[in-house]
Amino acid sequence: MIITEAALGALIARAFERHGMTPHNAAIVAGVVAAAERDGAASHGLLRLDGYIATLNSGWVNGEAVPVVTQPAPAILAVDACNGFAQVALAAAREQAIATARREGLAAICIHDSHHFAALWPDVEPFAERGLIAIAMVNARSRIVIWGGKRKVLGTNPMAFACPRSDGPPVVWDQASSLRAQGEVLKARVEGHAVSEGVGLDAEGVPTTDPAKILDGGSLLPFGAHKGAGIAFMVEVLAAAMTGGRFGFQDDSPKFPGAQTSRAGQFLLLIDPSRGPGGDAPSRIAVLVAMLREAGSDRLPGDERCHRRARAVEDGIAIPDATYAKLCKLAGEEEA
Amino acid sequence: MIITEAALGALIARAFERHGMTPHNAAIVAGVVAAAERDGAASHGLLRLDGYIATLNSGWVNGEAVPVVTQPAPAILAVDACNGFAQVALAAAREQAIATARREGLAAICIHDSHHFAALWPDVEPFAERGLIAIAMVNARSRIVIWGGKRKVLGTNPMAFACPRSDGPPVVWDQASSLRAQGEVLKARVEGHAVSEGVGLDAEGVPTTDPAKILDGGSLLPFGAHKGAGIAFMVEVLAAAMTGGRFGFQDDSPKFPGAQTSRAGQFLLLIDPSRGPGGDAPSRIAVLVAMLREAGSDRLPGDERCHRRARAVEDGIAIPDATYAKLCKLAGEEEA
Structure with a gap:
């Protein structure tokens, strides 16, 4: 699925609106998500969508602020x-x-x-x-x-x-x-491998390379x-x-x-x-x-980001069909 | 030799004045050197005196600015x-x-x-x-x-x-x-030992642990x-x-x-x-x-510095006799 930044932002905004955000607020936050996806900054793009929605659903953040x-x-x-x-x-x-x-x-x-x-x-x-x-x-x-x-x-x-x-x-x-993002430690746990030394401590404050020990009451360095x-x-x-x-x-x-x-x-x-x-x-x-x-x-x-951005402006943003389908569902819409 | 911060600062200032600084400028810079010595920050204390004097003598800095x-x-x-x-x-x-x-x-x-x-x-x-x-x-x-x-x-x-x-x-x-101060690499060269990996590159931009190669046209990381x-x-x-x-x-x-x-x-x-x-x-x-x-x-x-400072205010600043003698000579004075 190839989509323009504007169309992607508008679709994300509609998903946010359906989960308690005002159109004004939804447009701003959706614009940031779409821009990350445009620049190939995947960790802060559509990957965060579930987190935004779950947080809005929890009542922890005020989407209408x-x-x-x-x-x-x-x-x-x-x-x-x-x-x-x-x-x-x-x-x-x-x-x-x-x-x-x-x-x-x-x-x-x-x-x-x-x-x-x-x-x-x-x-x-x-x-x-x-x-x-x-x-x-x-x-x-x-x-x-x-x-x-x-x-x-x-x-x-x-x-x-x-x-x-x-x-x-x-x-x-x-x-x-x-040193490393929390997301990288989560990924290591899912994939079942150790992280480098210096990444974190366990719950006792002892250095460890076991992602589970870092995540389970431990800390990052x-x-x-x-x-x-x-x-x-x-x-x-x-x-x-x-x-x-x-x-x-x-x-x-x-x-x-x-x-x-x-x-x-x-x-x-x-x-x-x-x-x-x-x-x-x-x-x-x-x-x-x-x-x-x-x-x-x-x-x-930023060099890489600028390069990807130029390509996205030229060619559009490629997103997996499954992601697009999910996004449409969150926005309460039929797939285009 | 035990000396108060004020007396040490005044002595350093007289040394600076004899090497081209106005009394006003000498007092300010000497105060910073004395404060470093007081706080046990040796690398920026009297150890720098020769560097200040040599730089003033070279005409590179204007002591009367x-x-x-x-x-x-x-x-x-x-x-x-x-x-x-x-x-x-x-x-x-x-x-x-x-x-x-x-x-x-x-x-x-x-x-x-x-x-x-x-x-x-x-x-x-x-x-x-x-x-x-x-x-x-x-x-x-x-x-x-x-x-x-x-x-x-x-x-x-x-x-x-x-x-x-x-x-x-x-x-x-x-x-x-x-990662490391230039002074630490100089010290390693004098003492004839290697530095850790990650400290520097040689003149070709290749990682090295040889302090001489880092200092001779190489670079720090x-x-x-x-x-x-x-x-x-x-x-x-x-x-x-x-x-x-x-x-x-x-x-x-x-x-x-x-x-x-x-x-x-x-x-x-x-x-x-x-x-x-x-x-x-x-x-x-x-x-x-x-x-x-x-x-x-x-x-x-800063904890350690505060601790040393409190002791220096109480007990005075201890400096080696040879350092004191040299300082007096730079200031053109008889030792007290």
């Missing part, structure tokens, strides 16, 4: 996501945040009481396409153990960065603070030992303490069977380099990227 | 360090930056044409002691290779983070983007593979492209024999959590830290 945006300081926007999806909250603040960054030089968006179940690059990339440098951080339910601890406290706490360059699409990276731990800690401080969101260890999703998201917070920083002293930053970033390529970096983060 | 602070946007301060030390530039902007962060909620300090030869925690810790969250990034001459490259482009690009907490000193971390590489790239973009500082690969220190510093840039971000929607962030951070300790994190970043 109407976020409230305030501006408590000249450079700080606050968004109460009202227990809705983080992408809806971000959309509500986006234009005001861009205007703030252009006026002040910087803008922070502090989102709390939000659910983030998608990749993080879709949050930062659009800002870089409009000339801004953007950093995003999201905290989540406890999954990783840091700084010599035995039990998990922080989430996998992803961080993303995007910057504009004059001669191509933005450079964008998006990475979890855990951060990337880069204490240095990745530092990043994870920073994300928790900015995404939760700064925004007023819940810490990962305050998550109570288990009370809502089927819920797969964390009710937490998100911090975004926007920087307008044209208001700084550096002159034409996008042109200088182009020089930096050219130097990296010349030094042998054949594949920069 | 008078930084120029401007404010190109309401939330952005720019500092032209005028080829002087970064700490002098930061000191010139500090109070204005704090006032900006308190008024706007955020403040960025963009320093360019600066030399940073110290640890980064002394730059962020004082802001957190005054209730702000602070992030600092410094770029430096090419030393690491990222994203599958063969040759170094970025510096070891350190990043530091500090946040206030209600029940103790700030939580502060400070980490290079390389980032911490955490592509994820640490992402951090190093972000540091280069913000510390150089955003500030107008030189990229690491634009460094021309080899033209000045003896020069050990990089002429580059620095980016600092200050956040006033009391202006955000999160309420009392220092109290929430205290809760987070308590939870980490309860989960088994016995030693948080």
Whole structure:
């Protein structure tokens, strides 16, 4: 089955609407899922659909939430996501945040009481396409153990960065603070093989390569030992303490069977380099990227995604027939 | 030899003054060296003295620089360090930056044409002691290779983070983007042993554990593979492209024999959590830290430094007699 991004997004949105989301909110979240599928970011594409639906059905997230945006300081926007999806909250603040960054030089968006179940690059990339440098951080339910601890406290706490360059699409990276994604450990358990050393600890805080022991009360380890731990800690401080969101260890999703998201917070920083002293930053970033390529970096983060995106725009998005049939069923429609 | 922090700082300052620094600039940089020695951060303490003196003697850095602070946007301060030390530039902007962060909620300090030869925690810790969250990034001459490259482009690009907490000193971390410091590889070469796998590449871009091959035209690798590489790239973009500082690969220190510093840039971000929607962030951070300790994190970043600092304040700083004698000689003084 070949489908355009627009048609796929509209179909996913109709599925979300049938499970308790307003058309406005459904369109935003569906757009992010469709974009991930378009870019070949399968782990955050249609693979997440069941998780979204189960979470909506559980009553844990409010699909009809109407976020409230305030501006408590000249450079700080606050968004109460009202227990809705983080992408809806971000959309509500986006234009005001861009205007703030252009006026002040910087803008922070502090989102709390939000659910983030998608990749993080879709949050930062659009800002870089409009000339801004953007950093995003999201905290989540406890999954990783840091700084010599035995039990998990922080989430996998992803961080993303995007910057504009004059001669191509933005450079964008998006990475979890855990060495490996929870999904990879789940996959190893299903497939019956061990994970690498350094991926996780068991419930006693002892290193293990057994995915079942990591998943059954154990924890993941951060990337880069204490240095990745530092990043994870920073994300928790900015995404939760700064925004007023819940810490990962305050998550109570288990009370809502089927819920797969964390009710937490998100911090975004926007920087307008044209208001700084550096002159034409996008042109200088182009020089930096050219130097990296010349030094042998054949594949920069996002290169593959851009390549797949260009193909999808040209040829459409290929999805398995069974997936399409399921999606139509969720949307309450006959297959086209 | 036991000496107080104040007396040590004053002695180092007199040594700097005899090598071309103004009393004002000498006092600032000497204070940072003495503080590192006080906190037991030996690699950035008196061990760096020869490097400072050799760099001053080479004419590469201007010890008499008078930084120029401007404010190109309401939330952005720019500092032209005028080829002087970064700490002098930061000191010139500090109070204005704090006032900006308190008024706007955020403040960025963009320093360019600066030399940073110290640890980064002394730059962020004082802001957190005054209730702000602070992030600092410094770029430096090419030393690491990222994203599958063969040759170094970025510096070891350190990043530091500090946040206030209600029940103790700030939580502060400070980490290079390389897996290991250049100094550790130098030490391994002197001591004649190999370094671990993953530390570096030789001049052809091939992994090696031979410190000589890493140092002789080779490169260091980032911490955490592509994820640490992402951090190093972000540091280069913000510390150089955003500030107008030189990229690491634009460094021309080899033209000045003896020069050990990089002429580059620095980016600092200050956040006033009391202006955000999160309420009392220092109290929430205290809760987070308590939870980490309860989960088994016995030693948080900075714990050891705080402990040593308390002892040094009580008992003074112990330095070897030979070091003291050398310092007196550099300062042109008789030993006390």
